[in-house]
Amino acid sequence: MEESDAKRLAVSTGRSWTVLRRQRATNPAIRNPGWLDVPQSGSLAMLCLLGTWNADNEADRQVVARLAD
Structure with a gap:
């Protein structure tokens, strides 16, 4: 594979295998x-x-609740 093709693929895939x-x-x-x-x-x-959140954290619970709507 040409280096330019590899660079293009890396960018277009966000470097994700x-x-x-x-x-x-x-x-x-x-x-x-x-x-x-x-x-x-x-x-x-x-x-x-969303990733992770802390159920004991009010701000985290508010964000999760808004995303769930």
Whole structure:
């Protein structure tokens, strides 16, 4: 692979091996995971972006509550 191609792929995938694997996959189940097509996919994505929170922290609970709406 040319260095310029490698740099382009690194930028377009955010340097994520998971994204690269999904983009280059020939298997449809890897390329377009089934969980993306379920109604709850938005909630799942939000949970991934949310990361962690402290249930004892009022500000954290407020953020989680707003995201859950």
